[in-house]
Amino acid sequence: MHRSPSRRAVLASATVAAASATGVVGVTATPAVAHGRDRRLRTIMSKMSVEAKIGQLFVPYFYGTSATTPSQFDQDRNLKELGVRTVAELIAKYHVGGVVYFSGWANNIQDPRQVAELSNGVQRASLALPTPVPSLISVDQEHGANVRIGGGATQLPGAMALGAGRSYSDAWTAARISGTELAALGIHQNFAPVADVNVDPANPVINVRSFGADARDVGRMVAAQVTGYQQVGVVACAKHFPGHGDTGEDSHTGLPVITHSREEWERIDAPPFRAAIAAGVDSVMTAHLQVPALDPSNEPATLSPTILQGVLRDELGFEGVIVTDALNMRGVRTKYGDDRVPVLALKAGADQLLFPPDIAVAYQGVLTAVRSGEISEERLDESVLRILRLKDKAGLLSGSPYVSPKEVDRVVGARGHRIAAARIAERTTTLLVNEGRTLPLRRGRQKLLVVGASPAFPTDATRSTVPELAAAFEALGYRTTHLATGPAPDAAKIDEAVAAARGRDAVVVTTDNVGATSAQRTLVARLLATGVPVIHLAVRNPYDIAHLGGVRASLAAYCWTEVELRAAARVIAGRVEPRGRLPVPVQRADDPAEVLFPTGYGLSYDD
Template sequence: MYGELSELTLRQKLGQIFMFGFDGHHVPPHVQDLLRDYRLGNIIYFRRNVSHSEQIIALSQELQQQSARWNSIPLSIAIDQEGGMVARIDRDVTVMPGQMTLGAAGSAKYAYDAGKISGMELAQLGITINFAPVLDVNNNPLNPVIGIRSFGEQPEQVAELGVSMISGYQEMGVAACAKHFPGHGDTTADSHEELPAVMHSLDRLHRIELVPFKAAVAAGVELIMTAHVQFPALEPDGKPATLSHRVLTELLREELGFESVIVTDCLEMKAISEGVGVGEGAVEAFKAGADLILVSHRLDLQLEAYAALEQAVLAGEISEERLNESVKRVLSMKQRQQHKLQQAKASSDFLPIGAAESIERCQRMMEQAVTLVQDQAGYLPLDRTEQTLVLWPEVRESTQVDEVIEQELTLGKQLNQLGLSTVELVIGTEPTEEELEQVVHMLQQERFGQIVMGMYNASSSSGQAHIVQLLSKLSEQQKSKVIFISLRNPYDRSLLSSSDTYICAYENRPQMLQALSLALVGSIPFQGKLPVQL
């Protein structure tokens, strides 16, 4: 271990149980102060911190160098690089498929390879923890925050693919994190915005939600992240899991036997910050059994959380023995990660960032996942002789999970490269009145033999739903062959009839668009299988 606990000051110990984030591509002065004065031991990156690979490497090195001036214990640097639509880094790296894409491909080997490739690239960027995989069983079509971040709705498949991905990450020296314990899949609210609840019985939780987490514990996952979700069957006092001793200590530690690091989801999320508050939340989460407290954004809230926990220890509300338990877990995790990283770098499997072999492997995964749900009218493959209209949905506003991605490649451009004559109209995922009028005008003024509509969470967008209705009528009247494609949430099927042609692609990343285009023109077969019921 990195030194003896008896040699560490209280602030050095407290620094190891907090993880903070910051803005910018360089280490700002206030983070230098946190490293010096508070001995901060853990950092989280978001998209705001990353641009290209050389910049990320330089930032990681700068952070470690600044930390080493005051602390002999190396920093942990974490990120949410789940793959697919939740990937903070999307330049110069191999962006692996999202988890529902891997669920549709249905291969444990692919899940392992996705973790391994992503892990070896993150390690070279100086990142030591990936907050992935998501082990939530997504069996609620109305879930606003998990959805395609899950492998699917079958707990056994989520467990199998999740464990395989964990193995891939950790063999490459990056600590994996199973989230969001004990399960955020069957909620209709987003814990970024409010406090959700899962009302199922204890028996049901053990049969569904807990299955993947039990498998992850048995497989040696290094971290498990808590859910800001109420589980009355587990915690009758109404506390969210993050603040519940019954959930974190009695269930996860004692019953399931998890011995490594419990990390909270960010305490700034409204489920906590607008409930007990960030300061009290940090104390209550630690008393419940958490080892690592995550406060991602605001310096004032980070200092509030640190001060509250420090005061709780000084006042004897939290014993130093309890503090030592968590510090030991964090330091042991760091040491194991460093050892595995050294082994991985010494192996012949350790490929450079963005290696052709990695990109090719990712492409095969995408091709295996594209799913044809229904095509009763026989509109596929696309006719290369017909003029084709492509309606492309563009994400224009970032949310807590979705982020605006600069994307040069669209489906229309990709189909055009394959020899189709395409006209592409880009609309927002929340189309404006002007965009809706433009769609109607185009359909009235020109005849298109084929129309391909990309749908992006269309079931929650009145504008996209209106366009779907217009196109379904055109198809029924046999004026155009209309193909609907989900580029995110497969539950958009609810807007269609059984006679509409429908494909699920699960994400709009460039390599998925290449695979999707090849399937649309018949160059490769549709091979994916739906990992959820529609």
């Protein structure tokens, strides 16, 4: 075991990621070129009414798979929450500068062809405005645990998995693949990569969405992904400024406080954002949290001029678009009403106003502030100009904003993309324990039981981890049965799993966010007691192993998507060597001062 200092000392040892260390430096337009571009964009802006300019700031949600003909159910929800029937009507009413797609609850995403047609419909509505300006269509396609576009699109390892792969080239390749497919779908802004440094294992909102706990490595990964996205014409967005990696509270449901000193913030939180800016990132997303060391007033960062203007723009030199995190989140609504939050965000320095909970209230709030002089038209023009620059850089103002169904078929989910994703995933699976050379499994017609927690796929609730992992082993030649026991198995389900293990050559047990009182611990202990070899696979947090004593073989997959499950199965079966290395330290559950597995740890089959 490895002794470590206190958590405070662990924070103090985080390394600085110098922007030059990323190996990627942003390229900016020459003054003459920038001046000519801005003159052209100001001409467009001069034709806009104040109402149209305000609309350019907003990036709302909507329901439905079509811009003009949603289902009755989606139409009713749009009427209830947005006051319009369709997204085309939303654009016409508020002149919005962009929209954001969501799968699941918003029903925006079914398959690639449908998404492309939806994008074309959004653009047709935008070009029908009195001052026709194409929409900047956005999405949260981080990959891994946070995916919006699933079926048909290439699924790639998420941030912490890429951090385990420790390959900046793989991070760059993943972003290029993702960006190429998003562009083919008519999406030109991706709210990725996550630039938060996850130094709190209990972080409920970031966790595996982060590349890791080392500021230097996170900065390099962020810079690589920024470059990969923007080289294929997709706007990248580094988030969540000034850093959300050391909080035990979720800003969706509360207002977290980051207790880092200014010196700690400089060493731990700032480096990935500095690296992103050095790489030329086009947009940065704010965080709804308090950082007293940066702003003693304790305003949420999204509403803090000290943080957005003073730190992000003046100190770090960021000149691009500042995007608020979703304005429906509790973290930014604890102190002010929904009419004031967007006004205060703009006054703080934000440009794009994402996901207002009530578009009518938010829009009217900003309009009132502009008409009263609280927000000057000059300040409004600053944000609109930045947004138009973004649209111009994405190619929306110099050519057709429409996408081709044939290009969708050729690009999205292309065979070469899927092969690259599979190879990248294989380089991320991390072997943590392998006592007595339990792994790799012997080849042949061995009988396996796959059991345990079985979270649904992020993009397809009809598919889940345990049966998909069992299918992956079947494809490798094993005789496999499976039993999903869930995240909190009761005594009857555990007894059923133990009975199913008898007569098997090995058991693969999946875990998902094991805690000190988790029934998953009991399941693993009971399976170990059968004497059948047990292989543990953490399908989300690599920290699970800290709660599972006696396990003789354990691996971390960092997520439960198909590409990561297949990679883990191939590693367990010995088809490929385990090459992943922990991007975070795993500390003892009962004594966090003691590190079980340090950052950079990972076994191979030769060890």
